[in-house]
Amino acid sequence: MRLAAVADPTGRTTAAVLEDGTWRSLPAPDLSTLLRTTPVAHLARLAGGVVEDATPVLPLPTPTKVVCCGLNYGDHIRETGRELPAHPTLFAKYADTLVGPADDIELPRGVDVDWEAELAVVVGAEIRGGDESQARAAIAGYTVANDISIRDWQYRTLQWFQGKAWDRSTPIGPVLVTPDEVDPAAGSTITCRVDGEEVQRASTRTLVFDAAALVAYISTFTVLRPGDIVLTGTPGGVGVARDPQRFLGDGDVVETQIEGIGLLRNTIRLTDH
Amino acid sequence: MRLAAVADPTGRTTAAVLEDGTWRSLPAPDLSTLLRTTPVAHLARLAGGVVEDATPVLPLPTPTKVVCCGLNYGDHIRETGRELPAHPTLFAKYADTLVGPADDIELPRGVDVDWEAELAVVVGAEIRGGDESQARAAIAGYTVANDISIRDWQYRTLQWFQGKAWDRSTPIGPVLVTPDEVDPAAGSTITCRVDGEEVQRASTRTLVFDAAALVAYISTFTVLRPGDIVLTGTPGGVGVARDPQRFLGDGDVVETQIEGIGLLRNTIRLTDH
Structure with missing residues (x-):
């Protein structure tokens, strides 16, 4: 599985998972938030809509360490x-x-x-x-x-x-x-x-x-x-x-x-x- | 001004300010939260009720650095x-x-x-x-x-x-x-x-x-x-x-x-x- 935080052309960012070459949104703004709330094993089935023209941004903005x-x-x-x-x-x-x-x-x-x-x-x-x-x-x-x-x-x-x-x-x-x-x-x-x-x-x-x-x-x-x-x-x-x-x-x-x-x-x- | 996080005998903790030898509650659970939300100059007028039998605990549990x-x-x-x-x-x-x-x-x-x-x-x-x-x-x-x-x-x-x-x-x-x-x-x-x-x-x-x-x-x-x-x-x-x-x-x-x-x-x- 390949995960990222991606921005769409409007600047909105979301956690996302790569499926067949397209990024699909996950229910968190970034991977710091996503990993704190969701075990990695559960992520695949949470994939939502395709994020068009997605650009990876800082994936982990808020680690504690x-x-x-x-x-x-x-x-x-x-x-x-x-x-x-x-x-x-x-x-x-x-x-x-x-x-x-x-x-x-x-x-x-x-x-x-x-x-x-x-x-x-x-x-x-x-x-x-x-x-x-x-x-x-x-x-x-x-x-x-x-x-x-x-x-x-x-x-x-x-x-x-x-x-x-x-x-x-x-x-x-x-x-x-x-x-x-x-x-x-x-x-x-x-x-x-x-x-x-x-x-x-x-x-x-x-x-x-x-x-x-x-x-x-x-x-x-x-x-x-x-x-x-x-x-x-x-x-x-x-x-x-x-x-x-x-x-x-x-x-x-x-x-x-x-x-x-x-x-x-x-x-x-x-x-x- | 003397500030702390204090616990009462039930174990509840609150930010507090010392006035005339007694601790008065401030509107946050601890000083990390208090300082993030309130300038120090504004604190005195926020003092609430007296915390009886107050015991100082870790005042700053969540600094970023x-x-x-x-x-x-x-x-x-x-x-x-x-x-x-x-x-x-x-x-x-x-x-x-x-x-x-x-x-x-x-x-x-x-x-x-x-x-x-x-x-x-x-x-x-x-x-x-x-x-x-x-x-x-x-x-x-x-x-x-x-x-x-x-x-x-x-x-x-x-x-x-x-x-x-x-x-x-x-x-x-x-x-x-x-x-x-x-x-x-x-x-x-x-x-x-x-x-x-x-x-x-x-x-x-x-x-x-x-x-x-x-x-x-x-x-x-x-x-x-x-x-x-x-x-x-x-x-x-x-x-x-x-x-x-x-x-x-x-x-x-x-x-x-x-x-x-x-x-x-x-x-x-x-x-x-």
Whole structure:
């Protein structure tokens, strides 16, 4: 099943499910609301009328938690000569950080803006203290995100949060794909392109902590609820690690894609205020 | 003005204001809801009936953001020989982390539980991109918190989040005191006691980044809304920095107090699951 929040040409938005190439409405304005009120297994039979000329928008505008993992791609960690980590490196974002799959990303001129293509895991059932099997059962599905990072703020102090939590800087979407249709642990290709040039490519098979492992680990200390999001980390190829370093400029188009899930296309807009 | 969420003997909770030593109800179940719907300046004239035998409970159960500052007491930083920081070290919690001013704090046996007495700033008006003057005007008031930290998890990786975000581990309250009644920048004594023994004592005057500076800085990258909380960091004297290290055990009573604001009294309960 492929789910999204879609806008029609009048700007009205609704949760929707893709059937035979057309979007059919579901009874909620977006997937945050839908997942809080309806188990994923019940969704198919709720499909309503066709939404004509539907455009996917921010699917999950109101998660209670967006927990992010860093340093999680084995191939990239090994190529830097580091040991594989024993525990996931976690930090937090808030719902305000998210932005839609085709939205512009507005940031102030003068900061160091970098890309981080990531697989996003969406929680479908409340889980606390779950093991990996329970975590797997609690996953509603997968979508695409880019953990756009303000590197100079990220490294002002030891804690990354202030470089990671800028409002409307993390694009996510366009569709939530249920686990029966995609299995990132089996290997999906994730890529990032800047103005058409590929800057990241990896397989989600090489995640050190996969989706179920992350959900289980986080649920040890905090409850995860339907609509909450776990970002799984980015592979090698980010701008700050290049020689010379490369950051995003005004007008740059960032495309983030995961095979079998979908594509984000966001333009960076640097403004004077 | 002194505000709280209070429970009556039947367990019903309401927002309330203290007048002449008695709590009078306000039209909301708690201060999160109250601040989202009503400017602080309008509250006094909304006071309703007296709540008999009122007991303060968690005042702010549903903030959208709880942003925390580390390494922020100048006397402690100087005594460790470090330079004063140019930027605040920030990390995030979620609403689920909060617990009431007299609640037990349940954690699993075997983790390293430490105390961190902190001044908490409560936002009263939406602010984004504000300067310090605008930030000062956006502060609803001050309360007391203890950023109880799971040190072994905090230091598993470089990012502190997983040691700071355990559900129901950060007590906060009991009252929100408006800025006309208390000015932490002028100096309020903050103390922490464990089973009656004082383990932390400092003046909020020695904060490197005071309440208005923190709110302004955070508002550079993310909007703060009524009911959001900023924790301002803890002074010296935490257990992990002692020689030998000292952590909290089952049944330990942690008292956290700020002169002119109030007192938290929480018992640590370590459980087998």
